[in-house]
Amino acid sequence: MTAMYMASQQGPHTAQSIRDIIGQLRSTPMFSGKVEDDDAEELARLIEEKYGISMGLGAVVDAEDFRPWLHDARINREIGDFYWSRYRRLLNLKGLPKSVVDATDEVTDRVLDRLGNPKNMSPWSRRGMVVGHVQSGKTANYTGLICKAADAGYRLIVVIAGIHNNLRNQTQARIDEGFIGRDTGRLAHANKAQRQKIIGVGTFDQREFPVSLTNTLRDFNKATATTNTSQIGQYNVPVVLVIKKNPSTLKNLVEWLKEHSVHQGTQMVSQPMLLIDDEADNASINTAYSRDEVTRINGQIRELLSLFHRSCYVGYTATPFANIFIDPDTDDEALKQDLFPRHFIIGLDAPSNYFGAQKVFLDARDRHVRLIDDNEDILPMKHKIDHPVDVLPDTLVRAVRSFIVARAIRNVRGQQASHASMLVNASRFTDVQGRLRSRIADVVDRIRDAVAVDGAKGRVALRNPEIADLHAVWETEYADAEGADWSQVQARLHEVLIAAKVVEVNASKRSQALDYDLGGEHGVTIIAVGGFSLSRGLTLEGLTVSYFLRNSMMYDTLMQMGRWFGYRPGYEDLCRVWIPADGVGWYAHIHEAMDDLQAQLKRMELAKATPEQFGLAVRSHPESLIVTARNKMGSGREFPMKVGLAGKLVETTRIRTDGVQLARNRKAGEDLAKAIVARGLTPDHPSRGTLYKSVPVNLVRDFLRAFRADAADPLTDPRLMSDYIDARSDTELKEWDVLFASAQKADAPPDELAGIRMRAFGRSVGDVDLRQNVLAISGTSRRVGSPGDERIGLSPDQIKDATQAFREERIREGKPVPDTLPPRIFCEIAGRRPLIILRFVAPDIADNELKRKLPGVVLAWSICFPPSNVQGGTVEYVVNTIRMREMFGEEEIEEEALGDSE
Numbered sequence: 001m002t003a004m005y006m007a008s009q010q011g012p013h014t015a016q017s018i019r020d021i022i023g024q025l026r027s028t029p030m031f032s033g034k035v036e037d038d039d040a041e042e043l044a045r046l047i048e049e050k051y052g053i054s055m056g057l058g059a060v061v062d063a064e065d066f067r068p069w070l071h072d073a074r075i076n077r078e079i080g081d082f083y084w085s086r087y088r089r090l091l092n093l094k095g096l097p098k099s100v101v102d103a104t105d106e107v108t109d110r111v112l113d114r115l116g117n118p119k120n121m122s123p124w125s126r127r128g129m130v131v132g133h134v135q136s137g138k139t140a141n142y143t144g145l146i147c148k149a150a151d152a153g154y155r156l157i158v159v160i161a162g163i164h165n166n167l168r169n170q171t172q173a174r175i176d177e178g179f180i181g182r183d184t185g186r187l188a189h190a191n192k193a194q195r196q197k198i199i200g201v202g203t204f205d206q207r208e209f210p211v212s213l214t215n216t217l218r219d220f221n222k223a224t225a226t227t228n229t230s231q232i233g234q235y236n237v238p239v240v241l242v243i244k245k246n247p248s249t250l251k252n253l254v255e256w257l258k259e260h261s262v263h264q265g266t267q268m269v270s271q272p273m274l275l276i277d278d279e280a281d282n283a284s285i286n287t288a289y290s291r292d293e294v295t296r297i298n299g300q301i302r303e304l305l306s307l308f309h310r311s312c313y314v315g316y317t318a319t320p321f322a323n324i325f326i327d328p329d330t331d332d333e334a335l336k337q338d339l340f341p342r343h344f345i346i347g348l349d350a351p352s353n354y355f356g357a358q359k360v361f362l363d364a365r366d367r368h369v370r371l372i373d374d375n376e377d378i379l380p381m382k383h384k385i386d387h388p389v390d391v392l393p394d395t396l397v398r399a400v401r402s403f404i405v406a407r408a409i410r411n412v413r414g415q416q417a418s419h420a421s422m423l424v425n426a427s428r429f430t431d432v433q434g435r436l437r438s439r440i441a442d443v444v445d446r447i448r449d450a451v452a453v454d455g456a457k458g459r460v461a462l463r464n465p466e467i468a469d470l471h472a473v474w475e476t477e478y479a480d481a482e483g484a485d486w487s488q489v490q491a492r493l494h495e496v497l498i499a500a501k502v503v504e505v506n507a508s509k510r511s512q513a514l515d516y517d518l519g520g521e522h523g524v525t526i527i528a529v530g531g532f533s534l535s536r537g538l539t540l541e542g543l544t545v546s547y548f549l550r551n552s553m554m555y556d557t558l559m560q561m562g563r564w565f566g567y568r569p570g571y572e573d574l575c576r577v578w579i580p581a582d583g584v585g586w587y588a589h590i591h592e593a594m595d596d597l598q599a600q601l602k603r604m605e606l607a608k609a610t611p612e613q614f615g616l617a618v619r620s621h622p623e624s625l626i627v628t629a630r631n632k633m634g635s636g637r638e639f640p641m642k643v644g645l646a647g648k649l650v651e652t653t654r655i656r657t658d659g660v661q662l663a664r665n666r667k668a669g670e671d672l673a674k675a676i677v678a679r680g681l682t683p684d685h686p687s688r689g690t691l692y693k694s695v696p697v698n699l700v701r702d703f704l705r706a707f708r709a710d711a712a713d714p715l716t717d718p719r720l721m722s723d724y725i726d727a728r729s730d731t732e733l734k735e736w737d738v739l740f741a742s743a744q745k746a747d748a749p750p751d752e753l754a755g756i757r758m759r760a761f762g763r764s765v766g767d768v769d770l771r772q773n774v775l776a777i778s779g780t781s782r783r784v785g786s787p788g789d790e791r792i793g794l795s796p797d798q799i800k801d802a803t804q805a806f807r808e809e810r811i812r813e814g815k816p817v818p819d820t821l822p823p824r825i826f827c828e829i830a831g832r833r834p835l836i837i838l839r840f841v842a843p844d845i846a847d848n849e850l851k852r853k854l855p856g857v858v859l860a861w862s863i864c865f866p867p868s869n870v871q872g873g874t875v876e877y878v879v880n881t882i883r884m885r886e887m888f889g890e891e892e893i894e895e896e897a898l899g900d901s902e
Contacts, residue, residue: 585782
């Protein structure tokens with residue numbers, strides 16, 4: 001308790017500072033020799049969960065006409081805090097760290113201040129967006145915003161929560177708990193005793209209860225809403241609806257509001273209305289798809305907003321690319337303003353205990369990530385709807401065993417009342433998901449029977465092959481984990497398996513609801529098998545093990561599929577993610593792009609940029625091409641993309657395996673090397689190869705014009721490169737550093753370009769891509785180059801200053817400093833020369849038949865572009881539907897357009 005008190009007075013703390021406090025106390029006479037190391041470490045973890053967690057306030061990009069009103073309204077006592085004070089008490093009761101609750105309070109104030117002032121009776125309309133992280137607490141944030149909006153005077157609040165019933169129901173339950181204070185599912189029943197079930201915030205103060213026109217059992221219904229009209233009365237309490245993002249639901253709501261306004265004058269539509277669009281990048285965007293449902297939803301949301309004289313739209317998303325690509329000038333006289341966040345964009349920082357891509361795929365990859373490498377003959381990445389599932393990949397069986405063992409360890413740790421889930425997302429087809437569920441259930445049944453018969457026999461139980469397999473998983477995965485003594489784990493297996501259920505979560509009739517209210521003394525233990533339903537917004541409580549055999553080139557799709565992100569208090573060390581090697585590389589790469597987006601948001605906040613300017617900056621990001629395709633695919637026409645390469649790292653991660661072109665690429669490299677040597681430039685010899693400084697731009701430009709990678713990769717297109725370089729060839733790109741990279745391993749294949757010795761770098765390549773005659777770098781890094789390449793040519797002071805600035809920024813934001821620093825911080829150094837790195841890549845592939853088709857080594861390049869002061873900083877790149885289909889493939893496009901085959 002003494003250590004807890006000291007930490008609470010001094011916080012927030014780092015992991016080390018907490019252990020320092022405990023060490024100081026252990027050395028005092030009062031505690032000397034009385035606290036064992038294991039007990040001290042357990043105490044440190046408890047304190048770290050409570051007081052060692054920090055959360056930054058993020059960044060805000062405002063429109064030029066922003067005028068704050070909230071401060072004055074509070075000073076003048078024009079608004080109360082009834083709903084927010086209840087919710088804050090609930091957050092504290094749930095054990096959220098004080099710093100996180102305080103930050104949530106501050107951030108929701110920031111959002112509310114940018115909504116319209118409900119006391120202002122003049123017509124107004126506001127559009128904004130809040131950018132969070134996947135599974136980082138966006139629902140908790142907008143629940144807080146709803147509470148504060150209700151306190152401020154908003155009287156109609158609509159939450160559009162995803163396109164599936166299970167997500168809508170889950171969101172309704174959270175609004176019930178955090179805002180309404182009563183179980184709306186019970187309210188829907190006739191039994192009076194059931195109707196009065198008080199939950200969540202209602203247990204603190206029951207003076208007011210908002211009216212909900214939806215409940216946890218049923219979406220919006222006109223007839224039901226009309227019967228509740230008497231409850232609305234004079235709008236003394238807020239009215240809330242949690243609806244599905246569905247054309248029929250939106251149509252019914254718009255019609256009901258119009259009818260109700262006719263019957264009640266204009267009273268309802270004159271009330272201030274807040275519309276919160278959860279997963280705002282999904283189905284809300286006015287895309288050019290030919291499928292009417294998608295465009296209709298966008299039109300219906302706009303029509304809903306236009307009904308009200310005073311309305312606010314706030315889109316919440318972790319993947320904002322699609323929203324940023326909305327044209328701010330696409331307003332329509334009939335449909336009014338589109339949903340571009342023209343008034344504000346707010347970035348949410350995740351708390352320091354967030355279990356996200358940085359931890360999973362970069363900081364602690366070896367602990368958390370396991371590779372799937374045995375699926376191709378059993379369950380290939382691309383398969384048809386009738387694909388049989390007679391057996392499971394060994395990696396999936398191992399993942400199931402790991403989940404069972406991890407759940408047992410959590411029970412040993414005293415977490416048996418908490419929920420535990422496993423995710424299996426391995427097919428887009430519900431029929432295949434059903435077959436997977438059956439096979440996984442068979443595995444669980446076999447283990448359950450084995451434990452029932454032999455589980456209580458001590459060491460003798462290991463003679464049973466099923467229990468021996470569990471022990472083998474424990475030995476390799478969890479033997480060193482806290483509370484993981486095998487005898488204790490084995491003793492808990494029976495209770496784990498008795499409770500374990502394997503369910504489908506999809507749009508089929510076999511689907512079962514994820515009901516986490518069945519807990520009690522023992523929490524729910526569930527293995528959820530699904531597809532798209534598990535990929536958008538749905539929270540799997542206590543997610544511990546994930547098996548993910550899906551892939552996509554679309555950033556937002558991949559990030560949303562990552563349900564394993566979130567918070568894992570007390571069991572983070574047990575979490576495992578099974579994923580193909582390519583997927584690991586994609587997630588690490590996407591994390592860097594998303595991190596860059598948040599950093600850009602903060603830079604534009606400092607520059608006092610507007611949302612429109614931020615939108616232009618994001619659209620110019622090279623990686624944004626991947627998400628743009630999703631929004632424009634159905635247009636069947638050409639459209640321009642402005643691409644900015646300033647401060648970016650570009651690599652030839654995809655190269656056609658055409659022998660003639662590979663030979664031309666090599667000759668282009670030889671010509672560049674000969675031209676440099678002929679100029680008499682003196683080389684440096686860093687550890688990474690041979691470096692030439694101040695090479696004239698025309699030599700590099702000639703090389704890039706001759707080199708051809710894969711036409712499906714727009715970033716390496718010679719036209720794009722030429723346009724960008726030509727605009728800067730007399731200024732910032734006039735002289736280049738050129739590195740002929742050489743691997744350090746003595747057994748690396750030796751080679752040379754015009755006498756410059758270069759040992760080849762081994763790189764994994766994807767089998768599927770090779771069958772399509774494309775050499776695509778895969779593996780866990782998905783990089784042609786090596787970490788730290790970007791520092792070549794920089795002075796020690798430049799490297800030190802850039803590293804220090806990045807570290808200070810991370811510490812200031814309460815975020816851990818990664819071991820591998822992002823390339824952008826070195827590319828962005830003002831005044832540095834552009835750097836091009838040539839290297840030989842030796843493709844590493846297990847398939848001997850495919851391997852014979854490849855040359856021993858292939859020439860590849862990486863370019864680190866410095867910042868640009870040239871006006872605009874972008875080049876225009878025209879992409880059409882055919883080109884996009886080349887880039888992403890028919891099946892990829894189909895899945896993105898349809899959402900899923902569920």
